[in-house]
Amino acid sequence: MNIPCHIRGLGVHAPERLLTNDDLSTLVDTSDEWITSRTGIRQRHILHDGETASDIGVTAARRALTEAGLEPGDVTHVLVATCTPDKLCPSTACIIAHKLGCGQVMAFDFSAACSGFMYGLSLAQSLLSAQPDACILLVCAEALTRRVNWQDRSTCVLFGDGAGAVALTANSDNAVATLQDVLCTSSSVDNLADLITIGGGTAEEYAPGQPIGEEFFLHMQGREVFKHAVRDMAAICKDILARNNLSVEQVDLFVPHQANLRIIEAVGQRLNIRPEHVFTNVESYGNTSSASVPLALGDARAQGRIRPGDHVLMTTFGAGLTWGAALLRF
Ligand SMILES: CC(C)(COP(=O)(O)OP(=O)(O)OC[C@H]1O[C@@H](n2cnc3c(N)ncnc32)[C@H](O)[C@@H]1OP(=O)(O)O)[C@@H](O)C(=O)NCCC(=O)NCCS
Structure with missing residues (x-):
């Protein structure tokens, strides 16, 4: 059976703190001219101290649920696409579900790196085929600036932090998109x-204090x-x-x-x-x-x-x- 997969709400959020190309040129040997001409990037949003991928994911998720007219308690699955989770364990999905107050849901992270949104849509489609009553919250939450090497000009200029979320159901009530x-x-x-x-x-071995x-x-x-x-x-x-x-x-x-x-x-x-x-x-x-x-x-x-x-x-x-x-x- 071909079960439709409707986006009922879409929410996005990026941290307010900005890092411009000129700011970066005080950290590494680079320039606004180099970054703009090679990448098109002029600024990136970066997490505040103490802010996490789950924090910005929760804000995006709340916006998606609000547009969908859904409550956290309506959600059955929280899927989080991230290659920069808050921790290796527990999953950022469990942390987000807890912060939202979702109650008992199936919550898990998956990593397809930058392809996470496409992989997540595919997962949501499969889940809805198996469970047409499901209400899926797909959250893409990333904190890349916590894992770039701020001494490596060839990579640190390229990345920023941000989050986007969609609420998906088979039910088309007030759907934003299909x-x-x-x-x-x-x-x-x-x-x-x-x-x-x-x-x-x-894969790498670490010891305390190393x-x-x-x-x-x-x-x-x-x-x-x-x-x-x-x-x-x-x-x-x-x-x-x-x-x-x-x-x-x-x-x-x-x-x-x-x-x-x-x-x-x-x-x-x-x-x-x-x-x-x-x-x-x-x-x-x-x-x-x-x-x-x-x-x-x-x-x-x-x-x-x-x-x-x-x-x-x-x-x-x-x-x-x-x-x-x-x-x-x-
Ligand atoms: C990273 C990228 C912008 C580099 O551009 P490029 O034209 O390939 O540049 P190169 O890596 O060959 O470097 C050219 C020169 O610029 C220098 N350079 C690299 N980063 C620099 C920076 N931020 N500022 C100034 N110079 C820089 C290099 O050291 C090199 O100098 P050299 O010729 O003296 O050795 C480009 O390869 C790219 O965008 N790749 C895809 C990255 C990406 O989007 N990845 C994510 C996909 S999900």
């Missing part, structure tokens, strides 16, 4: 796992990642359009992962999407990993870029490597 299709994949043939890594897991080594932080081979990101996002977008018999002209808005303006432009060119149909907000947030596409969707809506009936094509790419695409009908 998930038309979603495709997710990862690189299982070539071992590309080393292209983007964040340490701090159990200084933290470089492996603890985010590492990335930027040029290689760039090539894969362009090729894989363009290919999966073509696949999802083809299997839904949609032409690129029928896409009203393209909302790609907001990692780098040059990647976004290159994917748009490969797809032949006119620039006015491509949404970008990477200049304001940097790369917020799994939160990037929901944050972009939220901003696009707030700016009146999405109207009822619109087809929105989204795509993501991240560590793993993982990538995905989804079609929403508003």
Whole structure:
């Protein structure tokens, strides 16, 4: 049975504290000109001291539930996409469910890095097929600035913190959008796992009092990642359009992962999407990993870029490597 998957509410939140390119140039040997011309990023939002990924996730989640007209007690599943959880254990999903006051829910984290939103939509679709009465809260909450090496100019300029959440049900009451299709994949043939890594897991041995080594932080081979990101996002977008018999002209808005303006432009060119149909907000947030596409969707809506009936094509790419695409009908 084909159970529909409706987005009933969408909420986003980024910390208020800003870090501009000029601020960064006081920390590392970089400049506003270099960062803007290579990435399109002008500023990023970073967590306040003591603020956590779950805190910003909760704010986004509350906004999504409010728009949906749902209470925390209505939620049956809390799914959190994050590669920067508050702790290795317990899950950030359990922490968010507790802070929201959800009661007894199935709560768990999953990591698909920057592709978390696409993977989460796919998971939600499967869960709703098995359990049509479910009410799923999918939260993408990321604190990348807690894991960048602030001495490494090739990565620390790229990332920011943020959160986005959607409430999903099979029931279409006051739905904001409907998930038309979603495709997710990862690189299982070539071992590309080393292209983007964040340490701090159990592969490394730590002892109390031992200084933290470089492996603890985010590492990335930027040029290689760039090539894969362009090729894989363009290919999966073509696949999802083809299997839904949609032409690129029928896409009203393209909302790609907001990692780098040059990647976004290159994917748009490969797809032949006119620039006015491509949404970008990477200049304001940097790369917020799994939160990037929901944050972009939220901003696009707030700016009146999405109207009822619109087809929105989204795509993501991240560590793993993982990538995905989804079609929403508003
Ligand atoms: C990271 C990225 C912006 C670097 O751009 P690039 O054009 O590939 O630049 P390179 O890494 O080749 O570095 C070129 C030079 O700039 C320097 N450089 C790197 N970061 C710099 C910075 N922040 N400021 C100034 N110079 C910098 C390098 O040291 C290098 O100098 P050198 O030529 O003297 O050795 C680019 O590769 C990229 O965006 N990759 C994709 C990253 C991404 O989006 N990842 C997430 C996907 S989910």
